[in-house]
Amino acid sequence: MLPLSKPKLIVPAMLALVAIAVTGTFLLGPKTEETVKTKIAAHFPNSTVNSVSCKTAIGLCEVVMGKNLLYATRDGRYVVVGAVLDLKARKDLTDQRLKELAAVDAATTSVEGQRVEAPVKAAAGKLSVTLPKANAVIHNPGAPLKMTVFGDYSCGYCHQLFAQLAGTTNIEITEYPIAILGPQSAEKARLVMCAGDRAAAAEAAYTGGEIKTGADCAKFDAVIAENTRFAQANGINGTPAIIRADGTVNAGFLPLPDLIRFLEGKNV
Numbered sequence: 001m002l003p004l005s006k007p008k009l010i011v012p013a014m015l016a017l018v019a020i021a022v023t024g025t026f027l028l029g030p031k032t033e034e035t036v037k038t039k040i041a042a043h044f045p046n047s048t049v050n051s052v053s054c055k056t057a058i059g060l061c062e063v064v065m066g067k068n069l070l071y072a073t074r075d076g077r078y079v080v081v082g083a084v085l086d087l088k089a090r091k092d093l094t095d096q097r098l099k100e101l102a103a104v105d106a107a108t109t110s111v112e113g114q115r116v117e118a119p120v121k122a123a124a125g126k127l128s129v130t131l132p133k134a135n136a137v138i139h140n141p142g143a144p145l146k147m148t149v150f151g152d153y154s155c156g157y158c159h160q161l162f163a164q165l166a167g168t169t170n171i172e173i174t175e176y177p178i179a180i181l182g183p184q185s186a187e188k189a190r191l192v193m194c195a196g197d198r199a200a201a202a203e204a205a206y207t208g209g210e211i212k213t214g215a216d217c218a219k220f221d222a223v224i225a226e227n228t229r230f231a232q233a234n235g236i237n238g239t240p241a242i243i244r245a246d247g248t249v250n251a252g253f254l255p256l257p258d259l260i261r262f263l264e265g266k267n268v
Contacts, residue, residue: 050066140170150241153188153237174230
């Protein structure tokens with residue numbers, strides 16, 4: 001099972017908290033939580049909203065989506081992705097909550113003290129990707145280091161990952177586009193997969209450039225759906241998910257030096 005994780009985003013998240021803290025107050029209750037759940041689910045149709053709790057001390061609703069934790073205003077309009085820090089107590093509240101959720105998850109997937117396989121198949125932190133290479137974008141074919149990545153073109157951390165990889169030639173990247181962040185993700189992925197030069201199209205998708213496509217792009221909807229189903233069936237509910245040659249999975253963004261170490265089989 002992949003570990004519960006939070007994005008490595010602190011300062012922007014705290015700025016967002018400041019920005020939304022003055023938007024007003026809302027009556028709490030089941031209707032509030034149901035409203036938030038409905039709105040979040042509508043914006044993230046390919047992800048499961050497991051629970052919503054608006055009875056938090058920070059004035060935001062806690063939203064658990066698969067193995068990810070985020071926060072929303074009580075009207076469901078604004079979402080905060082990142083760590084929430086209690087400056088007075090000097091605690092990372094998000095990290096603390098993720099550990100609590102991980103403990104519950106471990107308890108509910110064991111029987112009489114024995115671990116059993118949960119719906120997430122990558123229980124040991126390894127994954128054998130059986131998708132065809134025709135479903136992927138291949139960058140730097142033949143390079144010595146091998147990396148498979150599941151990414152969403154609307155994912156900020158995927159943008160950061162590929163921005164730091166620009167110009168890198170020693171990593172062969174097999175990129176499987178998935179769509180978990182809304183309809184715009186599927187549209188971008190379709191255009192990339194439809195392009196004659198997929199690597200160039202992927203770069204354009206990440207940098208805001210023009211994507212040059214072929215004529216018949218609708219057929220790639222099935223490809224994106226297949227990639228997304230495979231990812232979610234194997235516990236990938238957040239992006240980027242990085243897999244090295246031996247199948248070891250890293251859930252989340254890595255700075256380039258750490259990424260190189262990871263791909264070389266070293267601890268990061």
